[in-house]
Amino acid sequence: MPETVPTAIAVSHLVKSYAGVTAVNDISFTMARGEILGLLGPNGAGKSTTMRILTGYLPATSGTVSVCGFPVTTQPDEVKRRVGYMPENNPLPEDMRVSEYLYFRGRLKEVARRKLGPRIDEVLEVCDLKRIRHKIIGRLSKGYRQRVGIAEAILAEPPVIIMDEPTIGLDPHQILIVRDLIASLRGRMTVIISSHILPEIEVTCDRVLIINQGRIVAQGTPADLRREIIGRSTYALEYAGDPGRLPAALAPFEPAVQISAEGPPDDAGFRRVTLTTSRDDDLGEGLLRALQAESLRVRALSRAIPTLEDVFLAATRRSWEVVDRK
Amino acid sequence: MKHFWTIFSHEVRMLLVSPSTYIAAVFFLLTMGFMFTGILEQYSHAPQDSSPAIMFFEYFWVPVMFMVPLLTMRCLAEERRLGTMETLLTTPVTTPEVVLGKYGAAYGLYLALWGATGGFFYILKEFAGASSRLLDPGPLVGGYVFVAISGLLFVAVGVLASALARNQAVAGFLCFFLLSALIWGDNFLASHPAWFDREALHPIRAAVDYAWIFRHYDDFTRGVIDARQILFYLSGTVLALIFSILSVEAKQLQG
Numbered sequence: 240m241p242e243t244v245p246t247a248i249a250v251s252h253l254v255k256s257y258a259g260v261t262a263v264n265d266i267s268f269t270m271a272r273g274e275i276l277g278l279l280g281p282n283g284a285g286k287s288t289t290m291r292i293l294t295g296y297l298p299a300t301s302g303t304v305s306v307c308g309f310p311v312t313t314q315p316d317e318v319k320r321r322v323g324y325m326p327e328n329n330p331l332p333e334d335m336r337v338s339e340y341l342y343f344r345g346r347l348k349e350v351a352r353r354k355l356g357p358r359i360d361e362v363l364e365v366c367d368l369k370r371i372r373h374k375i376i377g378r379l380s381k382g383y384r385q386r387v388g389i390a391e392a393i394l395a396e397p398p399v400i401i402m403d404e405p406t407i408g409l410d411p412h413q414i415l416i417v418r419d420l421i422a423s424l425r426g427r428m429t430v431i432i433s434s435h436i437l438p439e440i441e442v443t444c445d446r447v448l449i450i451n452q453g454r455i456v457a458q459g460t461p462a463d464l465r466r467e468i469i470g471r472s473t474y475a476l477e478y479a480g481d482p483g484r485l486p487a488a489l490a491p492f493e494p495a496v497q498i499s500a501e502g503p504p505d506d507a508g509f510r511r512v513t514l515t516t517s518r519d520d521d522l523g524e525g526l527l528r529a530l531q532a533e534s535l536r537v538r539a540l541s542r543a544i545p546t547l548e549d550v551f552l553a554a555t556r557r558s559w560e561v562v563d564r565k
Numbered sequence: 566m567k568h569f570w571t572i573f574s575h576e577v578r579m580l581l582v583s584p585s586t587y588i589a590a591v592f593f594l595l596t597m598g599f600m601f602t603g604i605l606e607q608y609s610h611a612p613q614d615s616s617p618a619i620m621f622f623e624y625f626w627v628p629v630m631f632m633v634p635l636l637t638m639r640c641l642a643e644e645r646r647l648g649t650m651e652t653l654l655t656t657p658v659t660t661p662e663v664v665l666g667k668y669g670a671a672y673g674l675y676l677a678l679w680g681a682t683g684g685f686f687y688i689l690k691e692f693a694g695a696s697s698r699l700l701d702p703g704p705l706v707g708g709y710v711f712v713a714i715s716g717l718l719f720v721a722v723g724v725l726a727s728a729l730a731r732n733q734a735v736a737g738f739l740c741f742f743l744l745s746a747l748i749w750g751d752n753f754l755a756s757h758p759a760w761f762d763r764e765a766l767h768p769i770r771a772a773v774d775y776a777w778i779f780r781h782y783d784d785f786t787r788g789v790i791d792a793r794q795i796l797f798y799l800s801g802t803v804l805a806l807i808f809s810i811l812s813v814e815a816k817q818l819q820g
Binding site for chain 1: 568571572648649655
């Protein structure tokens with residue numbers, strides 16, 4: 240029985256080619272119910288195509304995709320009943336009122352007529368759209384339009400929500416509202432979002448999938464990806480004293496802490512150096528003690544945690560290098 | 566066809582709030598009103614061979630060429646331009662439901678606008694009296710039946726043009742061109758039977774005669790209901806709608 244399948248989305252060896260160009264090339268991943276997944280990738284990486292295939296809008300060239308246990312190829316209608324989708328650029332009819340639009344979409348999504356009114360009120364409340372419910376969509380600001388798109392996606396309470404760049408073009412305040420909105424779906428709905436705003440993905444998503452040239456180049460939690468892709472921790476140190484003593488202070492740490500960059504002393508005699516290590520645990524306290532033991536004066540020591548942006552750049556660069564080698 | 570009525574009622578509402586509908590309606594009623602007045606004026610000067618209804622419906626092509634593009638050009642082209650076709654087809658709605666819902670709404674409005682011309686004949690009846698020879702019911706009913714049946718094909722051609730084009734202006738021009746070819750192009754070829762005298766061209770002449778819309782009009786207003794003519798409009802409508810559905814699906818596959 241499809242309902243007993245525990246995974247919300249299962250994608251296996253998905254391939255999509257358009258006119259000889261392979262937009263999606265052998266992608267496989269699964270998603271548990273209630274999980275929030277972030278899709279990352281440069282323009283043309285295949286994110287939107289993957290999302291469109293998941294919604295049943297585009298057919299795949301090969302591979303299998305199932306949503307809530309229903310194969311997209313053979314039961315697209317069942318899949319469409321279970322997916323709320325907000326495409327890239329969030330296209331909306333310009334000449335409809337917000338409540339009219341939601342009513343029309345609710346009817347298309349087979350929400351019962353008697354339930355539709357209260358449900359529209361609910362999503363308008365959740366998305367903070369009550370004040371503009373009678374406004375013409377064409378006259379709304381970008382932020383309101385995005386929220387109308389999100390309201391539409393969650394209207395029929397589907398188990399799966401797919402949003403392509405939901406925060407594109409929004410100001411920081413609006414991004415916060417959308418982020419909270421997506422976070423409020425955690426556990427209740429399975430959500431896939433794609434975004435170019437990497438901190439956004441890091442804050443919102445349980446798991447990240449980095450796609451480049453139609454292939455998955457990395458996947459996991461942001462912390463896993465840091466370990467896997469960057470593979471080292473970086474410390475920024477400002478110290479004064481004999482530079483010859485620094486290697487001795489770092490010697491007790493195994494695997495080795497290395498000096499990856501060293502600057503000249505400033506007016507006060509402090510040098511700025513960058514230390515790298517493959518160790519995951521925080522070495523801050525140990526480093527301070529070792530430096531003091533070697534009579535080196537420390538003005539600042541901080542651990543630089545690589546951002547998802549660093550991870551993303553490193554992962555995509557790595558995949559380009561693989562392609563170039565081929 | 567579960568969602569047909571949802572799309573149909575939505576489209577009717579959208580057509581009713583769209584300014585282009587009212588422009589088409591005013592333009593149509595003004596043009597047809599002037600024509601009707603002109604016809605009555607001819608009657609006031611000298612007796613005529615045919616009834617006013619026959620002369621009135623003879624001009625069916627004028628509103629068809631201008632009103633059908635205005636009513637249909639938006640229906641699919643605008644959805645595609647805005648990108649709302651993607652959101653529409655990611656709901657449990659099928660492409661045939663979308664195309665037929667939009668077609669049904671445009672055809673309904675087309676009929677409603679033609680229905681409004683019934684007012685002209687009502688006014689004539691009020692002034693000339695119900696028994697007047699000016700109000701011959703045969704051509705009148707035949708004319709409206711012709712308009713209703715031929716309208717099925719004309720509106721389907723408009724929907725097809727909208728399915729083929731990405732821009733509503735292009736859809737409008739394409740519709741105008743296709744309808745011109747269908748009505749006037751065929752009339753032109755049918756008026757020159759000598760061109761098809763060679764035996765090899767006889768099937769073409771038969772096809773041109775079969776699709777001769779002005780002859781269909783003549784037959785309908787004379788009270789001749791030919792099943793082959795009805796089949797021509799019905800099969801043409803089905804074909805145009807099938808091509809519209811295929812065109813929407815083909816464009817969807819292109820992403």
